[in-house]
Amino acid sequence: MGVRITPASGTRVGVDNDRCELYGICVMEAPGLFALGADGRLRFRKHPLGPEEKEQAVAAARACPLQAVVLRGDVHG
Numbered sequence: 001m002g003v004r005i006t007p008a009s010g011t012r013v014g015v016d017n018d019r020c021e022l023y024g025i026c027v028m029e030a031p032g033l034f035a036l037g038a039d040g041r042l043r044f045r046k047h048p049l050g051p052e053e054k055e056q057a058v059a060a061a062r063a064c065p066l067q068a069v070v071l072r073g074d075v076h077g
């Protein structure tokens with residue numbers, strides 16, 4: 001039986017595009033969630049999967065120099 005990965009309950013990731021300057025630090029902190037596309041735009045997945053990605057999402061939010069990463073919902077659970 002494979003490992004079942006479920007979305008980290010209720011945590012939602014968002015990026016404030018007015019603040020984001022595409023430094024890519026969030027990509028380094030959470031490579032599974034954030035990516036810089038070839039078109040220079042930041043892409044990200046809204047729903048972290050499992051506790052590890054949730055931790056990474058929190059780390060990305062902390063590390064973003066412009067506080068552009070916004071976490072909503074059940075972040076600390």
Ligand code: SF4
Nearest residue numbers: 020021023024026064
């Ligand atoms: S670390 Fe912040 S400013 Fe840099 S790309 Fe990510 S969201 Fe944008």
